[in-house]
Amino acid sequence: MKPCPPLYDIASLPAPEVEELFYFHAPLLADLLEDLERETARSRAQHHLLIGGEGAGKSTLLARLRGALLDTYARRGNKRNKHKAKGGHPLFPIYLSPTALTLGRLSQLWLRVGGALPIDFHPPGGTEQEENEEQLLRELPARILEACSEAGLRPVLLLEDFDLFLGRVARQERSLRALLLQPGAPILVASASRAGSQDYQAAFFDHFKTHYLPAPNVQQARGLLLHFAEVLERPRLAKSPGLSEGRCAALQVFTGGNPRSLTRLWKLYAQGRPTRIEEDLAYLLDEETPVHGALLDSLSEQARVVLVSMAAHWSPIALGTLAKACSLPKGSVSSQLDRLRKAGLVHLRSLPGTRRKGYEIAHRRLALWLLAQDSTTDGRTRLFALARFLESFLPAQQSWADPGGTPMLRGALPRELGRLATLLSEKNWGQAAEELPPLLTQLPDLPGRSLGAWLALFRAGLAAGFGGELLDLVENSREAAALFPWVEALRARLHQNPSLLLALPHELRPSAQWLYEALEQPKEES
Known part of the structure; x- marks a missing residue:
């Protein structure tokens, strides 16, 4: 068996291992290579900017691009030949890690570029003196371009955290832009945070082609875990509960398919111990404790109280309520x-059904982490109960959709639920109220074939005028925490007000909205 992939420093792996682990963003890699192939020795470079959230796969993509360019360079160029290589100017990648970009001066960047070239490069003297910065910025880039031209190569700079780097050399931004616009200048392929402080529409980025890294869907997220099972030689894990469609779909709701979160999950599953979805989610959130804990420590006591209270509310909150x-x-x-x-850390959001504004934690993973830390409220209970609900509900929802995606709301009702639906249709609430509570314990873990039966039962109760009684029964049942989406869908349907669902947490809203629509009476039954 091969070791688990690293969470952060994937660029330290040999190129063949990076290629083996690479799974997401293959179309984007092909587009980048195609654009780079069009560059000539003296062309004005088309620079590229990769924008994505934390853990979106930017570093992996840059590492894979470096490997692909090195393969091409080895075929077209000759590292021992200091004269022009046959077949034109091959592209030579130079990867600069976030650690290298803790530089405070632009000249330090060019020194590292010169030192990484596969040729003899002699920088001018006085490179450590800050007072020589202006002279260095005139001499260093010119020497690098001249040396590259003589050696018959063109450097491609692969820069991580470009937004942070620009913040450090903000006073020298004009010098950097002037160099990047020169014919034959190094080609820049940089990554930056989606939530960074840079304005990516500013003039500096006019010559950048921007690529937004999309979040993977459920199939792609599960595909990555199955890919790890294959290439890391753990085939048994492909059939483990953690890689089931329901588990992957439910965790996608909380992680957004973040590749780094998926890699964390793989490390957990690779231990070989069966887990429940509540444990998986708790593990993922606990892994973020160093980051979020340090953030809380940097805030004042009152600011921490405000954030924790907002998280416990789990949805947009008005100032007075907060x-x-x-x-x-x-x-x-x-x-x-x-x-x-x-x-x-916080942003404004309209409060549904009002003209007022409420407040919400801007980063969902921070909000979920805070919710999971507080065991004194029912928020933590609801969070893990929702994960359990989604693990069974999402596959059931998918199985009750025809090829066109329209929910099929009719089907054979199980005998017990069918009889209860008949009792409700006959307005016999008393007997139905006695028999329904024991069956509600089965609702959180419903199999796909029973979803339609439950929908039909609740539709019958609503049509008979027992919507309020049904809502009270479900909301006060022992399984109420795990039936949170059903409760909110019934409440909105009872009041015929779908806008009530807009105030629900992001993780809960889609399932509650689907149930609300599914509870509508079919035309032939209304």
Whole structure:
């Protein structure tokens, strides 16, 4: 068996291993290579900017691009030949890690570029003196371009965290832009955060081709885990509960298919111990404790109270409601919210059904982490119960959709649910209310074939005027936490007000909206 892939420093792996692990963004890799192939020795470079969230696969894509370019360079160029290579100017990749980009001066970047070239490069003297920066910026790039031209190669700079680097050399941005616009200048392929502070529409980026890294869908996310099972020689894990369609679909709701989160999951599954979905989600959130814990430590006590109270609410919250939850004056909470908004941790959002604005934690994974940390509220219970619900509901939902994607709301009802639906249709609430509670314990883990039966039963109750009674029964059942989406869908259907669902948490809203639509009476039954 091969070791698990690294979470962060994938560029340290040999190129063949990176190629073996590479799974997402293959079409984008092909597009980048095609664009780079069009560059000539003296062309004005088409630079590229890869934008994606944390853990979206930017580093893996750059590492894989480096390997592909090195393969091409080895075929077309000759590292020992210091004269022009046959077949034109081959592209030579130079990878610069985030550690290397803790540089404070632009000249330090060019020194590292010169040192990474596969040729003899002699920088001018005085390179460590900051007062020589202006002279170095005139001499260094010119020497690099001249040396590359003589050697018959053109460097491709692969830069991670480009937004952070630009922030460090902001005063020298004009010099960097001037060099990148020169004919024959190094070609830049850089990655940056989607949530970075840079304005990617600014003039500096006019000559950049921007690529947004898409989040993988459920099939692609599960495909990565199955790919790991194959290439890392653990075929038995392909049939483990963690790689089931329901588990992958449910965890996708909480992680968005983030490749780094999927790699973390793989490390858990590779231990060979069967897990429940609640354990998987708790593990993923616990792995983020160093980052989120350090963030909380950097905030004031009141700011921490505000964030924790917002997370416990689990949906957009009005200022007055938040102040009561924090047991703080509205003025104090308002000033903390202003600071948190400026820090990018909180944003405003319309409160459904009103003209007022509410507040919400901007980063969902931070909100979920805070929710999971607090065992004194029912938020943690609801979070893990929702994960359990989604693991069974999402495959059932998929199985009840025809090839065109239209939910099929009719089907053979199980005998018990069919009899209860008949009782409700006959307006016999008393007997139905006695027999329904034991069956509700089966609803959170429903198999696909019973989804339609439950929908038909609830539709019969709504049509008979027992919507309020059904809502009370489900909401106060022992399984209420795991039936959260059913509760909210029934509430919205009872009031004929789908806008109530807009206030639900992101992770809950899609399933509740689907159930709301599914509870509508078919025309032939209404």
